[in-house]
Amino acid sequence: MNLLSLFGKRGASASVAKNRLQILLAHERADDGSDAALISGLREDILAVVAKRVDIDPDSVKLEMDRSGDVTTLGIDIELPAARAS
Template identity: 75%
Template structure:
């Protein structure tokens, strides 16, 4: 699963300085495209709940989706401000 390396792509020095939230979704085995639709829908839902809790710069969100065999994977990499502004949700 290539996307496993998604989390490893960051600059190692940056990873020390940066505050980030990374989310990986993997969904197995629906052959009719339903998995991709489901994962896309969950991506929106999950970004929405994350936005409710944290102030996120839309430019600081990186998304990567791929299908490999029977598995659809989605990576969400969110760079957070160094001092996290948590919302009082």
């Protein structure tokens, strides 16, 4: 009996984790000039995830990357629609 078979097959989370790691690796290898491509890809991924739960305007998703020394920060601003009255 295979020990891995006890835990079942790898699900979609493995694929998502792989994609996230690829994004992080691309970021680490990127020059300062390629931040635009990284931000564009992250914006599309985040938009797809949020749109699964909330109806949002694609133009309402703003991302900003700031590099300061060895630290990179990613700011995400998403304008959510107003709550509906019941």
